[in-house]
Structures are given as C-alpha cells and as structure tokens.
Amino acid sequence: MILITDKKDLLENKYEYIIESLKVLGLFISGGAVIVNVYFAGRRAEAMEETADAANKNADAANKNAEAANENAKAANQKQITERFSKAIEQLGSDKPEVILGGIYTLERIARDSAPDQWTIMEVLTAFVRQNAPVIKENESQSQEDQKKFLELRISIRACLTVIGERKHPDPDLENKYIDLTEVNISGFNLVGFKLKGFNFAGANLTEANLEEADLTEADLTKAKLTKAKLTKADLTKANLTGANLTGAYLTGAKLTGADLTGAYLKGAYLMRANLMRANLTVANLIGANLIGANLTEADLFRANLTGADLFRANLTGAKLYQADLTGAKLYEADLTGADLTRAYLTGAKLTGADLTVADLTEAYLTVAKVYEADLTGVLLTEADLEGAILTGATMPDGSIHD
Secondary structure: OOOOOOHHHHHHHHHHHHHHHHHHHHHHHHHHHHHHHHHHHHHHHHHHHHHHHHHHHHHHHHHHHHHHHHHHHHHHHHHHHHHHHHHHHHHHOOOOHHHHHHHHHHHHHHHHHOHHHHHHHHHHHHHHHHHHOEOOOOOOOOOHHHHHHHHHHHHHHHHHHHHHHOOOOOOHHHHHOOOEOOOEEOOOOEOOOOEOOOOEOOOOEOOOOEOOOOEOOOOEOOOOEOOOOEOOOOEOOOOEOOOOEOOOOEOOOOEOOOOEOOOOEOOOOEOOOOEOOOOEOOOOEOOOOEOOOOEOOOOEOOOOEOOOOEOOOOEOOOOEOOOOEOOOOEOOOOEOOOOEOOOOEOOOOEOOOOEOOOOEOOOOEOOOOEOOOOEOOOOEOOOOEOOOOEOOOOEOOOOOEOO
C-alpha cells in the first residue's frame, strides 16, 4: 500500500487520473461516432439503392409508355396514310382533270412518306396510264368520246410519268422491278429530260414524242413505235429496241452503247455523232440513215441494210459488216480499220479517204465503188469484186499507190 504524504503529489496524481479517464472516454466517444456514422452511411446507401430502383422502375415505365405512344403514333399515321390513299384512289376515278391531278400528287407524297407503300403506288399509277392511254390497234377505231377523254387526260398521264420517273428507291429490291407501260399510247408527248430508266415500253406508241435528253437506260422498247420521235442526246444505253420502228427519228448525239437494235427500222433516221459502240444492229434497216461522225466501233451490223446511208467520218473500227448492204453508201474518210466486210455489198459506195487498214473484204462486192485515196494497207481482198472500181491514189495492200 502506497501512502501519499505530499499534498502536491496527490494533486498531480489526481490530474493524471482525470486526463487518462478523459482519454479513455474520448476513445469511447470516437468509436461510438464511427459506429453511428457507419450505421447512417449504410442507411443512406440503402436509401440511395431504393431510390435508384424506383428510378429504374420509373424509367422502365416511361420507356413502355414511350413505346406504346410510338406504336399508337404509328397506328395513327398508318390510318391517316390509308385514308389518304383511299381518297386519292377515288380522285383518280373522277371525271374532272384537276381532281385527278390532286389524287396523283397525293399518291406522290404518300410514296415519299411511306417507303413500304411506294411500289403499290407505282403500280396504281402505271395501271392508270395503261387504262387511259392504250395503243389503238390497226383494226380498231377510237370513238370521239374516247379521243376527247384522252386529250383531257394527257396532263394527268404526263404527271403520272413524272411521279414514276422521280421515284426514290429506299428498298434495293425495287431497283430490279420494271415499270410496266406496255402498249401505251403516249404519241406526241413532251417528255424532255424524263427519267424513264428500266421502263417497259414494249409495243408502245411514242410517235413524234419529244424524248430529248431523256434517260431510257436499259428500257424495253421492243417493237415500240418511235417514228419521227425526238431522241437527241437521249441515253439509250443497253436499251432493247428489237424490232422498234425509228423511221425518221432524231437521235443526234444519242447514247446507244450496247443497245439491241436487232431488226430495228431506222430508215432515214438522224444518228449524227450518235454513240453506237458495240450496239447490235443485226439485219437492221438503215437505208438512207444519217450516221455522220457516228461511233460504230465493234458494232454488229450483220446483214444490215445501209443502202445510201451517210457514214462520213464515221468510226467503224472493228465493226462486223458481214454481208451488210452498203450499196451507194457514203463512207468518205470513214474509219473501217479492222472491220469485217466479208461478202459485203459496196457497189457504188464512196470510200474516198476511208481507212480500211487490215479490214477483211473477202468476196466483197466493190463494183464501180469509188475508193479514191483510200488506205487499203493489209486489206484482205481475196476474191473481192473490184470491177469498175475507181482506186486512183489508193494505197494498195502491198503498200503501192494505185495509178
């Protein structure tokens, strides 16, 4: 047992005891505060998690509401489109041209607004044209009433062609669908610059129609009537013109690259500077056609009739003219390099200044042909008939100049 004898020591010990007690108390208080903080932090985390769950539920509900609203909007929009479509169809049946036009332009807007309905609308418009502008058969006659109706509907028919030509292609599959305008009568129509790519005009009457600069790429014009049609600078690349009647047609500067003109009638047609590269002109009738400066490189002219045709400075490089009839044709300064003229008829043809380098004239008929100063270097003249031909100044196959 310790005896405290000094009062001062007693006080110091007392203070130390109090200080130590306070330290211990402080530790307890701090620990309690930590526990309290941890507790409340946990509660806050739980509260935040509950809030987040509630927010997610609200978001899910909002999304579902938005989806429902979107579906309702789509349904409402589709209903509106259906109503507009039905109304437009009614308008097409009107006897008033202005009402019909309104229906056509309504269908145009629907086609732009609703991609799924586009092709249906194109079919409706083409059916309208076929129904109201049919080709008149040779053994048929058109009543005065029908003639009057046709004249009244010309603007509407042209509007249909405009809408169809300006159509968009949101669905790539639509690119492979062709517009069916077979056997329609649009003679004399003004279709300058129209987009008619891939249209099916088989058997159609386009007599004297103005199709200058029109896009008829890959169009089907089989047996179409295009007499005196204006096709200046039109694009007919890879078009099918088999058996088409282009008598007196204007095709100056037209693109006919790879076009099929098998058996086509081009008598007296104007084809100045036209591009007929690799075109198929087998047995085509080109009597008296104007082909000045035309490009017929590698064109197939097997048995084509070019009697009296003007081919001044035309490019016939590598052209196939086997058994072609060029009687009296004007081939001044034409390029016939490598052309196949086997058994071709060149009786009375004018070949002054023409380039026939390495051309094949085997068994060709050149009776009384004028071959002044023509280049016949390397030309095959095996069994060719040159009786009466004028070869003055021509470069012969052996390189010599004919007297």
